[in-house]
Amino acid sequence: MAEFYDNSIFWVEVDKIRPNPYQPRKEFDEDKISNLADSIRQYGVLQPLVVTRHEVEKEEGGLSVDYELIAGERRLRASKTAGLSQVPVIIRTVEEGDKVKLELAIIENLQREDLNPIDRAKAFKQLASEFNLKHKEIGKKIGKSREYVTNSVRLLTMPEDIQDALAGGKITEGHARPIMMLVDKPEEQRTLYKEIVHNKLTVREAEAIARRIAVERSRKKELRLKPEIIELEKEFTEQLGTRVLIQPRQVGGKLTIEFFNEEDLRSILEKINTNPETEASGFIGKVASIVNRKEEEESEKKEKPVDDRPEEEIEKLEDEEDIYSLKNFSV
CATH class of the missing domain: 3.90.1530.30 (Conserved hypothetical protein from pyrococcus furiosus pfu- 392566-001, ParB domain)
Known part of the structure; x- marks a missing residue:
């Protein structure tokens, strides 16, 4: 039957x-x-x-x-x-039993239905976790390579909001590849995602940015940038809405502001140009407050001078100071 x-x-x-x-x-x-x-x-x-x-x-x-x-x-x-x-x-x-039904359901859907990339990745992950199948075995069942399965599952390492965007068609699977290059930096992933959507970047343009970010990450490791400089870069980037790099030198340094097109450049200029009467609430005021805050934090971190004299000597001097203190005399 x-x-x-x-x-x-x-x-x-x-x-x-x-x-x-x-x-x-x-x-x-x-x-x-x-x-x-x-x-x-x-x-x-x-x-x-x-x-x-x-x-x-x-x-x-x-x-x-x-x-x-x-x-x-x-x-x-x-x-x-x-x-x-x-x-x-x-x-x-x-x-x-149900496990075989689960395997059959997933494989049938993968073979027959046009699943979005995230649903497909979750199906692969479910097959691997429920049945201990290797990616090569999953690929063989659906007529795909091991690399195809592995790269699909890697999509699930992205932040959930970016996964939702991919599932909803806001970005393509090709755009997801450069985002995954920054897998250990979710903030940088979101920045790149926003640039892809806002500036309608091609996959190649997105890959170029991801490579540049990776190079800059290595630059920070090599130069051992101070945490406050890295924090300033982050603040500049958030305020201007584009990538900003700071390169300190022995005297002064270099500030690099990236832009994608003329419209983007004009938008950055508008954020920098501030009315003197309202500059405290504008970009210049914000930058000044950032720098001042960093200076205050640094001054607070400075430790008091260490007194390395013997404890007995310190107590003796304190006693002598008390003897001649005005509070011990009456008029």
Whole structure:
């Protein structure tokens, strides 16, 4: 009977198909579901859904049959929207338990559905954690290389807001690669992400920035920049909304402000140009407050001179000072 199921297509009522509890796709675009429903109305369901069959014996006798979806939830939703009462299905026989069903559900979806990069990465991670599968084995199951699986899973190392942007199509998987080059620096990842979105950078432009950031990181290690200089760079970057580098020298130093285009340059200029009457609240005032704060912090860190005289000598001198102190005399 299993072979009969596996090689045949059946038509079943949509109301008898239960959702897949192991669905790797977490979000469904309603506009795409609507477009797919229009296509189904015109051409029908071209690719059968994949389900498992469940039989339950009724108290009054006979069998109650329903189905659990393994792959094809988009098609099922669109079919319901299109008003179909039945859909074509392929029945898979799963006798080994839920874990096998989970593996089958994920692999079927990876092979058949256009999962977004983050849902795909989570599916790969689930296969690895639930079944102890190596990336090479996962790749073999879906016809991909080990590197493809590994690079997909690495997407999950990005901050969640950037993962959401990738899943939602705000950036491409190509843009995610240079962001992952800064994996141990989430703040720099977010800065690069904002630059990609705001300035509509190409993948090559994003990669160039990521490499430059990596070079600057190594520069800081080599030059051993003081923490206060690194903090100033960060403050400048936040105030101007673009990358700022400080290069101290024996006398003075060099301040580099990066920009992407003329519009970006004008925006930076507007932030720097401050009305003298309101400069305390403008960019110059903010920079001055940053520098002053750093100087105050440095002065507070300075320790009092250490008195290395013997304790007995110090106590003797303090006693002598008390003897001649005005507080010991009355008028």
